[in-house]
Amino acid sequence: MPYWYYDKKDLQNTPSYREGIPNDTENRYRKEGARFIIDTGSKMDLGYNTVATGVVYFHRFYMFHSFRTFPRYITACCCLFLAGKVEETPKKCKDIIKVAKSLLTEQKFGTFGDDPKEEVMTLERILLQTIKFDLQVEHPYGYLLKYVKCLKGDKAKLQKMVQMAWTFVNDSLCTTLCLQWEPEVIAVALMFLAGKLSKFEVVDWNGRQPKHNAWWDMFVEDITMELLEDICHQVITELIGATRIGKIVSKINVGRSQCIKWIAL
Amino acid sequence: MQGVSAPREPTQQVISTTSTILNMREKEKYIEDFDFPFCDESSKYEKVAKIGQGTFGEVFKARARNSSKKFVAMKKVLMDNEKEGFPITALREIKILQLLKHENVVNLIEICRTKATLHNKYRSTFYLVFDFCEHDLAGLLSNVNVKFSLGEIKKVMQQLLNGLYYIHSNKILHRDMKAANVLITKNGILKLADFGLARAFSVAKSGQANKYTNRVVTLWYRPPELLLGDRNYGPPVDMWGAGCIMAEMWTRSPIMQGPTEQQQLILISQLCGSCTPDVWPGVENLDLYNKMELPKGQKRKVKERLKPYVKDPYGCDLLDKLLQLDPAKRYDADTALNHDFFWTDPMPCDLANMLAQHTQSMFEYLAPPRRPGHLRHHHHVAGAQAKPTQPVQDSGYQDRVF
Numbered sequence: 001m002p003y004w005y006y007d008k009k010d011l012q013n014t015p016s017y018r019e020g021i022p023n024d025t026e027n028r029y030r031k032e033g034a035r036f037i038i039d040t041g042s043k044m045d046l047g048y049n050t051v052a053t054g055v056v057y058f059h060r061f062y063m064f065h066s067f068r069t070f071p072r073y074i075t076a077c078c079c080l081f082l083a084g085k086v087e088e089t090p091k092k093c094k095d096i097i098k099v100a101k102s103l104l105t106e107q108k109f110g111t112f113g114d115d116p117k118e119e120v121m122t123l124e125r126i127l128l129q130t131i132k133f134d135l136q137v138e139h140p141y142g143y144l145l146k147y148v149k150c151l152k153g154d155k156a157k158l159q160k161m162v163q164m165a166w167t168f169v170n171d172s173l174c175t176t177l178c179l180q181w182e183p184e185v186i187a188v189a190l191m192f193l194a195g196k197l198s199k200f201e202v203v204d205w206n207g208r209q210p211k212h213n214a215w216w217d218m219f220v221e222d223i224t225m226e227l228l229e230d231i232c233h234q235v236i237t238e239l240i241g242a243t244r245i246g247k248i249v250s251k252i253n254v255g256r257s258q259c260i261k262w263i264a265l
Numbered sequence: 266m267q268g269v270s271a272p273r274e275p276t277q278q279v280i281s282t283t284s285t286i287l288n289m290r291e292k293e294k295y296i297e298d299f300d301f302p303f304c305d306e307s308s309k310y311e312k313v314a315k316i317g318q319g320t321f322g323e324v325f326k327a328r329a330r331n332s333s334k335k336f337v338a339m340k341k342v343l344m345d346n347e348k349e350g351f352p353i354t355a356l357r358e359i360k361i362l363q364l365l366k367h368e369n370v371v372n373l374i375e376i377c378r379t380k381a382t383l384h385n386k387y388r389s390t391f392y393l394v395f396d397f398c399e400h401d402l403a404g405l406l407s408n409v410n411v412k413f414s415l416g417e418i419k420k421v422m423q424q425l426l427n428g429l430y431y432i433h434s435n436k437i438l439h440r441d442m443k444a445a446n447v448l449i450t451k452n453g454i455l456k457l458a459d460f461g462l463a464r465a466f467s468v469a470k471s472g473q474a475n476k477y478t479n480r481v482v483t484l485w486y487r488p489p490e491l492l493l494g495d496r497n498y499g500p501p502v503d504m505w506g507a508g509c510i511m512a513e514m515w516t517r518s519p520i521m522q523g524p525t526e527q528q529q530l531i532l533i534s535q536l537c538g539s540c541t542p543d544v545w546p547g548v549e550n551l552d553l554y555n556k557m558e559l560p561k562g563q564k565r566k567v568k569e570r571l572k573p574y575v576k577d578p579y580g581c582d583l584l585d586k587l588l589q590l591d592p593a594k595r596y597d598a599d600t601a602l603n604h605d606f607f608w609t610d611p612m613p614c615d616l617a618n619m620l621a622q623h624t625q626s627m628f629e630y631l632a633p634p635r636r637p638g639h640l641r642h643h644h645h646v647a648g649a650q651a652k653p654t655q656p657v658q659d660s661g662y663q664d665r666v667f
Contacts (some may be wrong), residue, residue: 002303082356125381129389
């Protein structure tokens with residue numbers, strides 16, 4: 001099976017970059033594409049797994065092709081179409097296109113060409129080859145649920161923490177984190193972030209051994225604080241971009257300064 | 266990793282989204298020239314012969330053009346009539362084959378593609394590439410010169426059950442057990458093949474039954490619960506097929522060759538006894554229980570009717586346990602593997618020596634039509650020798666999803 005994780009240098013030197021698209025622009029395209037898959041998926045009542053699988057296909061696709069060759073919104077549709085079938089929640093291609101049309105400006109929908117459905121069909125074959133038919137994708141969601149079961153502490157606080165971590169995983173889809181780290185690592189980092197922001201400190205957990213310094217040592221080996229902070233930083237940066245930070249701050253009842261401190265990690 | 270060449274300075278600072286998009290011709294050229302790093306061209310293999318017809322396309326024997334000269338089986342993904350792109354059934358099969366890695370399950374080597382050109386409207390054809398197996402069980406059984414000793418029959422069944430144990434442990438149902446889908450290499454290793462109808466299953470939670478299609482499994486191997494419309498079935502559907510295949514090791518042709526679903530149910534009742542709530546609690550709740558004609562007062566005659574062929578009492582007993590009407594009473598693969606049949610003399614013995622005498626590859630597809638079943642009852646209906654109904658039509662996949 002192919003290896004789908006890249007270091008930061010690879011993520012800067014992408015096919016889009018080599019065709020003259022600056023990294024910032026590419027990241028914006030990635031974010032817009034991912035957000036569009038999330039919006040289209042939720043409008044069609046597709047589950048979080050299907051949506052996340054579609055987004056991962058999308059990010060992987062653009063490690064091999066440029067945004068100049070393949071406009072982002074139709075690729076996004078194609079990724080969601082394939083993810084629907086793979087995750088056993090199939091949606092008709094024409095229905096996805098219909099929802100896409102309702103969400104996009106006329107100019108953006110124009111990139112779908114004269115026959116959008118045919119475009120998606122052709123694109124699907126290219127997508128399948130590009131992702132090497134590596135269809136099954138794991139996401140951090142399942143790991144969040146697995147981890148929280150082992151943590152000890154106030155039930156309500158744990159619940160609040162895992163809910164917050166869950167929304168962070170959603171936000172992480174708009175970043176290239178799924179091209180950098182395994183879902184287990186992302187789950188640990190975002191649970192860590194949620195713990196910090198909800199002021200819940202995990203002091204004990206089931207299955208604790210003397211060699212464990214932190215709860216996550218039980219699940220993933222060799223996670224450094226530096227790595228956790230880097231992942232949190234990427235998600236928080238995304239939150240700022242999405243202007244949702246204010247909402248987060250008010251919702252979780254931590255001071256803005258606390259958040260800023262985290263952002264400034 | 267891909268794309269490790271030194272980063273170049275972006276040539277443009279601001280890219281407008283619409284003006285720089287490639288036109289159609291440029292895109293076609295791009296697709297034609299793109300060297301997909303993970304998906305090889307099918308031309309790396311040279312087709313030798315057509316060896317069969319899978320659930321979603323033709324199967325070819327082919328040989329690698331590289332120095333290995335290795336033989337493979339290539340299964341074409343039929344997409345011509347697909348309104349919804351790459352068939353969901355093919356995606357399922359690929360996902361399942363990528364998950365299943367076991368000596369007794371056919372091995373998927375890779376997926377290949379034809380080059381996208383103007384000729385195919387820039388749409389590649391895909392092939393699933395498998396390790397080649399010289400024989401299939403239906404082909405071997407139809408050849409009177411191929412004789413299985415009791416030890417060899419045990420080896421076949423042990424490997425078949427090992428394969429089923431493995432796939433069921435991985436929460437996969439095969440759903441198309443039949444002799445033609447059981448491959449055997451020239452070294453005597455059995456491989457379960459054709460996962461075109463397979464799917465993942467979950468153990469139903471209370472009050473929330475699964476809704477799978479019951480239009481699976483080739484009619485002659487279809488268990489009674491499917492014929493009665495059960496949509497919340499599980500691994501026992503494959504175990505029924507295993508029982509039918511096991512009996513076939515001696516009878517040499519499928520034991521119940523019903524021409525219709527109704528007739529198949531009658532044949533089953535005549536062999537296994539009437540389907541009543543007494544022997545099968547809950548059968549009365551199945552959708553088609555009142556819609557199908559179910560023979561009443563039939564006695565169970567599994568051992569009695571199979572004994573003339575099977576002779577071995579342990580073999581008869583295991584068959585009796587696999588051909589249980591009630592899926593809850595039917596042996597699972599693990600229990601079957603622990604049956605005395607496999608642990609008494611003659612012990613299971615290797616097939617390689619016997620197969621070495623047969624150098625010709627034997628596939629059902631290439632073999633002459635098999636004789637009608639030995640076990641057909643005296644008042645069977647006309648047309649009983651018709652080919653078994655395929656679980657689904659060849660075109661379209663909608664019918665067999667979920």
